[in-house]
Amino acid sequence: MSDDEVVRYLIIGGGLTAARAVEGIREHDREGAITLVSAEDHPPYERPPLSKDVLQGKAEADVAYPHPEGWYLEQGVTLRLGQPARSISVDARTVALADGTELPWDRLLLATGSVVRRLDVPGADLPGVHYLRTMDDSLALLDSLRGGGDVVVVGAGWIGLEVAAAAREHGCTVTIVEPTPAPLLAVMGERIGGWFADLHTAHGVEVRLGAGVTGFSGTGHVTGVITDTGGTIPARTVVVGVGIRPSTELAGTAGLAIDNGVLTDAALRTSVAGIWAAGDVANWESRLLGRHVRVEHWANANDGGLAAGRSMAGVDITYDPVPFFYSDQYEAGLEYAGYVPKDAGAELVVRGDPATNEFMAFWVAPEGDGARVLAGMHVNVWDTIDAVQALIRQGTVVSRERLSDPSVPLEELA
Ligand SMILES: Cc1cc2nc3c(=O)[nH]c(=O)nc-3n(C[C@H](O)[C@H](O)[C@H](O)COP(=O)(O)OP(=O)(O)OC[C@H]3O[C@@H](n4cnc5c(N)ncnc54)[C@H](O)[C@@H]3O)c2cc1C
Incomplete structure (x- = not known):
């Protein structure tokens, strides 16, 4: 490719990383052709409001858009929404979409984020059993919470705790079921995790620790959550928040080095020249921490997306943040x-x-x-x-x- 040729950028992902990558590219390359492919029907959006203001019914879902759809047009970006990318050819420098279209690229960003881990227990597919990752998930859950009644949250991680707080805002009766001795045990330890349990208990949530879920009862719709400590907890709505995993399938089709996410260097370049990765899916080389690091944080999507865009546009960058995370539950902001x-x-x-x-x-x-x-x-x-x-x-x-x-x-x- 000669210097005066227009660079063809292809961004795969519909989250904040993808949105910020467009900004990072456009800061340094006004001419390049950018195409953004997302499996979702919405323009790229950020997820934190989906378990907070949107789920509490205090804000419309559009607060989650960093940019309206028209902004992408103004930036000369071609949006291909509702189109999962199925495979990457490194030799041909193309990406195949689900509808069979082949898109060419010179520089490719994987911003494919994470997917939820699903519970594999009897009754897991019953209507009324929810997961929370996408805008559509959040709106469906909001609808259910507005109906009130018994809500059981499976898993006392960040998503489970924020959902429990939102469900209490709607006046639901809420039980959290968690197999370990404290919420957020792996990150916070038992004492601070115990503080989170107390916070929720003080807001009327029943926090059942040391209890695993073995199945869901009901025919046609969930009616209860069966635990290994005996008994069934009545439920009109169940929300499963048992963690996520990086969405690396597409990276696998390109033969990229993968180890707990897509491995990158400190400039967010993957093991294959011309392909970058950022956000939840990337396991980047942190110079500060002296190791590869993968986190599932808003700030990493925001800053990592911007950094990846700049790196793709030819800027010599070192992505080296102190990882940062935030949460809001009731009156507690952290x-x-x-x-x-x-x-x-x-x-x-x-x-x-x-x-x-x-x-x-x-x-x-x-x-x-x-x-x-x-x-x-x-x-x-x-x-x-x-x-x-x-x-x-x-x-x-x-x-x-x-x-x-x-x-x-x-x-x-x-
Ligand atoms: C409900 C919720 C609340 C959160 N709250 C907080 C918070 O309070 N604080 C905090 O720090 N973090 C929070 N997070 C985490 C934060 O939102 C994530 O770290 C962030 O979304 C990661 O952004 P991303 O763009 O890398 O990936 P994602 O947001 O997961 O986006 C990935 C996108 O890529 C698309 N995609 C995947 N594969 C393909 C494919 N093959 N073809 C096309 N498109 C594809 C997906 O459909 C998706 O749109 C929250 C997450 C959730 C779900």
Whole structure:
């Protein structure tokens, strides 16, 4: 391809990563031909409102669009909506869509995100059993929650907890069923996970821990959730939130290196020249953390999409964020920054009193007499997350006593 030829960009994905990638490309290449292919019928949208304001009926679904459909037209982007891409040919530099169309590309972005894990138990296909990933899922669930009645949430992860909060807003009777001893156990540990259980209990949710789901009862429509601790919990609506997995099938057709997502370097380039990956599907080389990292966070879709677009347009970038996540449940707003490897042997340091619903938590690695902050979270202690990110990025060794003392400004520790 000579320099004066127009570059053909192809973006596969209908989430925030895809939307931001268009922006990243257009910052540096006004002429390139961009085509965006999504399996969904909607223009690209972001997902956090789908378990919060939209599900609570406080906002219309269109708050989820970073750009209206017309914006893509203005940017000279061809949208191919409702069209899953089925395979990638690296040799021919084409992508085959479900309808048989072959699209050519010079630079290709995989922004295929994640898909929900499904429960494989009797009754799992009954009407009334919901999952929450897409806008259509959210609107169907909203409809059901508006009808009130008994709601059972299977899984006390982020999605399950936010759905439980939304269901309480609609006046539903809510039970959460979770097999481990605490909500969010893998990320938060037992003590902070226990705080989430208390928060929901205080809002009238029955939190059943240590209980697994073995099936759903009902004929024609779900009527209950059967657990391994005995008994059936009545349910008019069931929401299953048992995690997601990266959507790597398409990447597999191109022979890309895959290991817990599509492997990329720090510029979000995959193992095949001309193909990038970003967002939930990418397991990128984090220079900061000294390892490959894959997260399922809004900020990574936002910033990673933009970075991938710039990288595709020829800008020399290093994508190196401190991972960042947020959630809202009832009156609790929280932000979490950092990354704790499973084998880190991290210790918990709490700052403030969780019982007040205003506190911070840090996960630290012991170092000499002090500790290095791997991750930190605040609940309703706003304007602190930048300082948390600075502590993590600088790798400063801090004293646990000062870290846990709310009267010591975090900036003084950095
Ligand atoms: C309900 C909900 C609430 C959330 N809340 C928060 C929150 O509060 N805070 C936070 O930090 N994160 C939150 N997240 C996570 C965050 O939304 C994700 O990390 C983000 O959506 C990832 O964006 P993405 O563009 O990489 O992938 P996705 O948003 O998953 O988008 C991938 C898109 O690619 C399309 N696609 C997949 N395969 C193909 C194919 N072969 N052909 C064409 N199209 C394809 C899919 O249909 C989809 O449209 C939430 C997620 C959900 C579902």
